[in-house]
Amino acid sequence: MISIYEPWPWYVSGPMIALVMFLLLMVGKNFGMSSNLRTLCTICGAGNTSDFFRFDWKTQKWNLVVILGAVIGGYIGAHFLSSDLAVVINPDTVKDLKGLGFESAGSAYLPSELFDRSALTNIKSLLTLSIGGLLVGFGARYAGGCTSGHAISGLSNLQLPSLIAVIGFFIGGLTMIHLIFPLIF
Amino acid sequence: MRTLIYLFIGILFGITMFKSEAASWFRIYEMFKFEAFHMYGIIGSALGVGLLVVQVIKRYKIKSFFGDAITFPPKEKSISRYLIGGIIFGLGWALAGACPGPMFTLVGAGYTPILVVIAASLLGTYLYGFLKDKLPH
Numbered sequence: 001m002i003s004i005y006e007p008w009p010w011y012v013s014g015p016m017i018a019l020v021m022f023l024l025l026m027v028g029k030n031f032g033m034s035s036n037l038r039t040l041c042t043i044c045g046a047g048n049t050s051d052f053f054r055f056d057w058k059t060q061k062w063n064l065v066v067i068l069g070a071v072i073g074g075y076i077g078a079h080f081l082s083s084d085l086a087v088v089i090n091p092d093t094v095k096d097l098k099g100l101g102f103e104s105a106g107s108a109y110l111p112s113e114l115f116d117r118s119a120l121t122n123i124k125s126l127l128t129l130s131i132g133g134l135l136v137g138f139g140a141r142y143a144g145g146c147t148s149g150h151a152i153s154g155l156s157n158l159q160l161p162s163l164i165a166v167i168g169f170f171i172g173g174l175t176m177i178h179l180i181f182p183l184i185f
Numbered sequence: 186m187r188t189l190i191y192l193f194i195g196i197l198f199g200i201t202m203f204k205s206e207a208a209s210w211f212r213i214y215e216m217f218k219f220e221a222f223h224m225y226g227i228i229g230s231a232l233g234v235g236l237l238v239v240q241v242i243k244r245y246k247i248k249s250f251f252g253d254a255i256t257f258p259p260k261e262k263s264i265s266r267y268l269i270g271g272i273i274f275g276l277g278w279a280l281a282g283a284c285p286g287p288m289f290t291l292v293g294a295g296y297t298p299i300l301v302v303i304a305a306s307l308l309g310t311y312l313y314g315f316l317k318d319k320l321p322h
Contacts (some may be wrong), residue, residue: 008206014230020198052314065188070196133309137313152228172276
């Protein structure tokens with residue numbers, strides 16, 4: 001018997017994501033998280049310098065409520081539904097990450113080198129987080145969607161553009177991990 | 186009332202992202218190293234069930250809870266924007282270990298530095314809007 005407090009196996013997690021997409025469809029909305037970043041830019045006044053941000057953000061309020069829920073869900077998941085936060089990854093991956101300097105591999109949810117509060121005063125950690133975030137934001141909007149909008153929603157609707165985007169996600173991810181990581185860590 | 190429904194769906198999504206470990210930087214790294222089935226199982230089974238859901242909704246013209254028709258906006262045709270944009274996204278996904286949904290989940294889970302990732306992703310989105318007309322689409 002698997003306890004809810006343990007990490008959920010893939011065959012529970014995947015269908016749960018599909019359930020989220022189904023519920024959004026059933027309330028007349030589409031599952032796509034990165035469009036919130038555009039909405040937030042608009043709220044911050046980005047429409048003053050670019051047409052791309054000139055739209056009525058109130059039509060996207062529902063999606064901001066969804067990410068607010070995602071924040072609350074993260075709190076509940078971490079504080080009430082978990083007994084041990086360590087992510088048990090492949091021992092080979094742990095060894096490999098320790099070689100790159102990620103000592104917390106295998107014993108934490110996120111690498112302490114990047115996500116402990118001390119990372120906020122470490123130039124290399126800050127650069128890693130900022131460049132990563134910058135690429136995610138730029139790439140998601142350029143590709144017209146992220147993992148939720150393309151890999152789940154788009155592919156579920158058999159959209160060829162989404163397949164191209166997902167292939168791109170993997171070319172980018174594999175390049176970063178296999179070619180760029182050995183150079184920067 | 187509808188706002189509460191969106192909030193509930195978001196909470197369900199957030200809990201799922203956290204408990205599935207899809208919000209863990211380590212899982213993303215492990216996925217790109219092909220050293221575990223976990224992430225592929227998540228995406229694959231979400232897609233399998235998702236495909237079924239979408240096809241059933243389309244075939245039986247199922248209406249939303251509010252009685253409206255359910256629409257699927259088609260994506261505009263292009264190769265370059267999806268491929269180039271996708272590659273840029275993938276580079277960032279692997280580096281920051283978080284995509285735009287889990288980012289917000291991690292705020293709730295209490296990892297303060299994720300705010301740096303979110304701020305930078307807003308800047309990235311802004312830059313795209315600024316450069317949009319100069320980029321190949």
